[in-house]
Amino acid sequence: MFDFGIVTNWIHTQLTSVMPDGLAIFLECLMIGICLLLLYVIIAIIMIYMERKVCAAFQCRLGPTRVGPWGSIQVICDVFKMLTKEIITIRHSDKFLYNLAPYMVILASVMAFACIPISRGMEILDFNVGILFFMAASSIGIVGILLAGWSSNSKYSLIGAMRSGAQMISYELSVGLSILTIVVLTDTMQFSEIVMRQADGWFIFKGHIPAVIAFVIYLIAGNAEVNRGPFDLPEAESELTAGYHTEYSGMHFGLFYVAEFVNLFIISGIAATIFLGGWMPLHIPGWDGFNAVMDWIPGFIWFFAKAFFIVWLLMWIKWTFPRLRIDQILTLEWKYLVPIGLLNLLLMVIVVVFKLHF
Amino acid sequence: MNITLDLIVFAVLALFIVANSILAVTTKRILRAATYLLFVLFGTAGIYFQLNYSFLGAVQLLIYAGGITVLYVFSILLTSSEGDQAEKLKKGKFFAGLIATLAALGICLFVMLKHKFLGQVFEHGELPVKEIGHTLMSMDKYGYVLPFEVISVLLLACIIGGIMIARKR
Numbered sequence: 001m002f003d004f005g006i007v008t009n010w011i012h013t014q015l016t017s018v019m020p021d022g023l024a025i026f027l028e029c030l031m032i033g034i035c036l037l038l039l040y041v042i043i044a045i046i047m048i049y050m051e052r053k054v055c056a057a058f059q060c061r062l063g064p065t066r067v068g069p070w071g072s073i074q075v076i077c078d079v080f081k082m083l084t085k086e087i088i089t090i091r092h093s094d095k096f097l098y099n100l101a102p103y104m105v106i107l108a109s110v111m112a113f114a115c116i117p118i119s120r121g122m123e124i125l126d127f128n129v130g131i132l133f134f135m136a137a138s139s140i141g142i143v144g145i146l147l148a149g150w151s152s153n154s155k156y157s158l159i160g161a162m163r164s165g166a167q168m169i170s171y172e173l174s175v176g177l178s179i180l181t182i183v184v185l186t187d188t189m190q191f192s193e194i195v196m197r198q199a200d201g202w203f204i205f206k207g208h209i210p211a212v213i214a215f216v217i218y219l220i221a222g223n224a225e226v227n228r229g230p231f232d233l234p235e236a237e238s239e240l241t242a243g244y245h246t247e248y249s250g251m252h253f254g255l256f257y258v259a260e261f262v263n264l265f266i267i268s269g270i271a272a273t274i275f276l277g278g279w280m281p282l283h284i285p286g287w288d289g290f291n292a293v294m295d296w297i298p299g300f301i302w303f304f305a306k307a308f309f310i311v312w313l314l315m316w317i318k319w320t321f322p323r324l325r326i327d328q329i330l331t332l333e334w335k336y337l338v339p340i341g342l343l344n345l346l347l348m349v350i351v352v353v354f355k356l357h358f
Numbered sequence: 359m360n361i362t363l364d365l366i367v368f369a370v371l372a373l374f375i376v377a378n379s380i381l382a383v384t385t386k387r388i389l390r391a392a393t394y395l396l397f398v399l400f401g402t403a404g405i406y407f408q409l410n411y412s413f414l415g416a417v418q419l420l421i422y423a424g425g426i427t428v429l430y431v432f433s434i435l436l437t438s439s440e441g442d443q444a445e446k447l448k449k450g451k452f453f454a455g456l457i458a459t460l461a462a463l464g465i466c467l468f469v470m471l472k473h474k475f476l477g478q479v480f481e482h483g484e485l486p487v488k489e490i491g492h493t494l495m496s497m498d499k500y501g502y503v504l505p506f507e508v509i510s511v512l513l514l515a516c517i518i519g520g521i522m523i524a525r526k527r
Contacts (some may be wrong), residue, residue, distance in 0.1 A: 005406035009503070021363075022363030022364075023363075023398055024367075025363055025496070026363060030480065032372050043510075091443055094387065094389065094390065096390065097389060097390065097393060100393070113465075127412040127416070127484065128412070128486065129412055129413045129416050129484075129487055132413070132416040132417070132420065133412065133415075133416040136416045136417075136420035136422060136423070136424055137419065138426070139420060139423075139428070140419065140421075140423055140424055142424070142428050143396060143423070143427055143431060146428065146431045146432065146435060149435075150389060150431075150434075150435055152391075158435070161420055162432075162435065165428070165432065171427065181451075189487055216382070292510030329445070
């Protein structure tokens with residue numbers, strides 16, 4: 001398995017040999033930041049193209065076909081269209097907060113995105129409290145959405161933001177509980193360590209029953225957390241026009257749109273990391289030849305394959321089920337998912353204490 | 359005194375915190391004040407991360423930035439109407455506030471300049487989570503189990519109180 005840390009160490013030694021330490025670290029931070037944003041944009045473009053194609057497939061359509069082979073350049077054209085659009089300003093609104101809100105959402109999304117380990121040695125933020133930091137970073141986005149709804153000076157936006165905020169705060173609980181279930185199994189919160197512990201089998205197999213329940217809860221709650229699928233009520237077109245981003249245009253709307261898609265990828269990436277082993281290949285204890293063959297496939301391919309598989313699952317859910325009402329959404333969370341999640345946590349503790357896991 | 363990267367980062371964070379704190383108390387719109395408060399909390403979290411205490415930094419972001427500020431914004435959204443602005447401060451109140459601020463600044467500066475700090479015992483590397491967890495739940499010296507339990511009782515009381523107020527009769 002190729003260790004990407006060799007490359008980063010080489011760059012670091014090369015830089016420190018020609019300049020002082022502080023400057024080298026500053027330059028490295030700058031480079032990593034640029035790479036992170038580039039990767040963010042590329043993932044967003046891939047996700048939007050995938051959404052249109054998958055949606056079309058589930059509705060027995062073809063999706064974009066005209067621009068480029070299989071319509072693959074369509075999204076890039078859309079990006080340029082979005083960039084050249086006028087950004088409107090709203091009268092009698094708080095302009096500072098109105099312009100700030102999309103960047104808050106993007107900030108939260110980029111910070112959460114930086115936590116995901118992509119390959120061995122290729123993790124940007126790798127604290128030993130990584131999971132706590134990930135949850136902290138993703139909870140900041142709610143502030144951006146509430147500010148957007150308030151500063152638009154429109155009733156549709158305000159109601160949309162309130163609904164969206166209530167939904168995200170509620171479902172954050174279930175996401176946290178299902179991640180905690182896996183933390184109980186691993187006894188670590190560091191993402192790179194969590195991946196390393198899955199070298200002899202992914203957690204969804206090692207933790208059997210409680211891990212599978214946690215996985216299902218995580219998928220439902222994660223889908224609701226990013227305001228998608230049957231839970232995309234904050235932007236229910238028929239009642240609230242477009243929810244909290246009704247009044248936004250041009251690239252400001254684009255930022256919300258991009259953040260929504262990348263958040264979907266982040267949720268899937270975290271699910272892939274903590275349940276399906278992240279970049280760790282499929283290893284079956286005892287089958288040494290099989291494991292050696294699997295190691296030939298590079299880590300980032302494993303990671304992206306798993307992440308996009310879960311993205312595909314969530315898109316399938318989105319385009320299959322009808323939308324829920326707001327009270328049904330909150331009932332589902334508080335009366336069903338949270339109690340099941342708490343019981344499941346207890347079950348996992350019992351499994352770990354009596355060593356019933358593999 | 360030589361200028362290192364650490365020092366520059368600290369200076370930037372400190373300026374950010376000071377500027378946003380002043381903006382938070384001088385702005386007239388309550389939601390803007392909440393936003394500036396959020397930035398102050400971000401800056402504080404940044405200082406924790408600079409000290410390599412990522413646990414406290416993450417908790418700062420999770421509880422204050424992601425929890426308390428969202429609560430503030432929610433309650434502002436629910437209670438105050440649009441275009442709500444704070445009324446102009448009366449002279450007496452303004453001066454009382456100014457004197458209190460200056461007195462607090464004086465006390466802080468006095469204590470900090472007078473106090474003999476211990477030598478630097480800063481260790482590089484993060485604090486292991488296990489150690490934090492054991493300290494939080496231990497009953498020995500420097501254990502935090504009593505405050506931990508007291509806070510959970512307080513939170514339980516808050517939840518029951520909230521339900522009592524919100525319940526339909």
